[in-house]
Amino acid sequence: MKSNSATVIDLSDKTVLPGLIDGHTHICLTPDYSSNPPVLYKTNTYRTMEAFKAAKRILNAGFTTIRDVDNEGADMADIAVRDAINEGMFVGPRIFVSGWAISITGGHMNLTGLRPSIDKKVEQLAIIADNSEDMVAAIRDQRKSGVDFIKIYATGTLRHINRETLESLSQLSTEEVQIMVNEARRWDMDVAAHAYGGTGAYHAVQGGVHSLEHGLFLDDKTVALMVNNGTFWCPTMTVYFPDEGASEADIRFRNRIVAEHKKSFQRAMNKGVKIAFGTDIGSMPHEEGWRELELMVDYGMSPMDVIHSATVMGAKLLRMNDELGQIKEGYYADIIAVDGNPDEDIKEFRTVDFVMVNGAVVKNK
Secondary structure, three states, X not given: OEEOOXXXXXXXXXXXXXXXXXXXXXXXXXXXXXXXXXXHHOOHHHHHHXXXXXXXXXXXXXXXXXXXXXXXXXXXXXHHHHHHHHOOOOOOOEEEEOOOOEEOOOOOOOOOOOOHHHHOOOOOOOEEOOOHHHHHHHHHHHHHHOOOOEEEEOEOOHHHOOOOXXXXXXXXOHHHHHHHHHHHHHOOOOEEEEEEEHHHHHHHHHOOOOEEEEEEEOOHHHHHHHHHHOOEEEOOOHHHOOOOOOOHHHHHHHHHHHHHHHHHHXXXXXXXXXXXXXXXXXXXXXXXXXXXXXXXXXXXXXXXXXXXXXXXXXXXXXXXXOOOOOOOOOOOOOXXXXXXXXXXXHHHHHOOOEEEEOOEEEEEO
């Protein structure tokens, strides 16, 4: 109904909250990306269309702001989607993007198993930089392209984990991380570091990264340094559960990872690490961010603290805590509504009935 030219929306029978913030997404990915690397099988134009679809689904699930952490070879499709949404061409969440990530030869995001003659011709999933000069040049190139922050790979991925010791491959020295952090700061950008644990994670935190992503195997030493440095952590735990149809060996391996990840989460939570909600969505369906919310509660965080992680703490991660994460005068009008009391039952986020982003209603059941 209309009242003095303002539209009044009655949400008195709902619980109204600030729009949720997902600190770790991949709108340019779909869940089959591991078995079908998109740089080999999809055009960047097609991936841009997929990213628009993903952004819409994320928004309808109640996430009005996302930090997209690496387009994985989509040639700045994430920047295009962000800019088109900001210009009002399409409806979507507020997006902060990192563009291409930075990795090393043989490390995470460097395709393996190809013939050498073919490998040299194939576009990789990240910028490959093996010395400090190339790392600095990559950051400058990214800034020129319009990214909001920088993503680096401080450790390898699952294939680089020692299956006996669970030690992850350390890809960067502390000095190399410092070089990239300092160069990013020159351009007023933060650095997010993919890091599973061990030496690589410690080097990332010691080198001054703004956030650690994943952190499957965080030990006391790294957690203490994170607390001391004020490093944010996006745990992204749900995506590491075993896939359906996996081999028995892979299931055992994944279950060990899940068990250690849970310990890391509880250790970090109890020690006061700044935990910002993040899903790694794209590795799982884009509308299923509620799964990570529920897992955090299952692992011992109170529903109210989970909500705080996905609102206030997410805004702090983005250095937007004076504009996002709260329903407050002077803040962006990012508002969602659900049935019931999510501070008592986190499952209420499975169905979000109302979504407003930047004052525009995009969903109203």
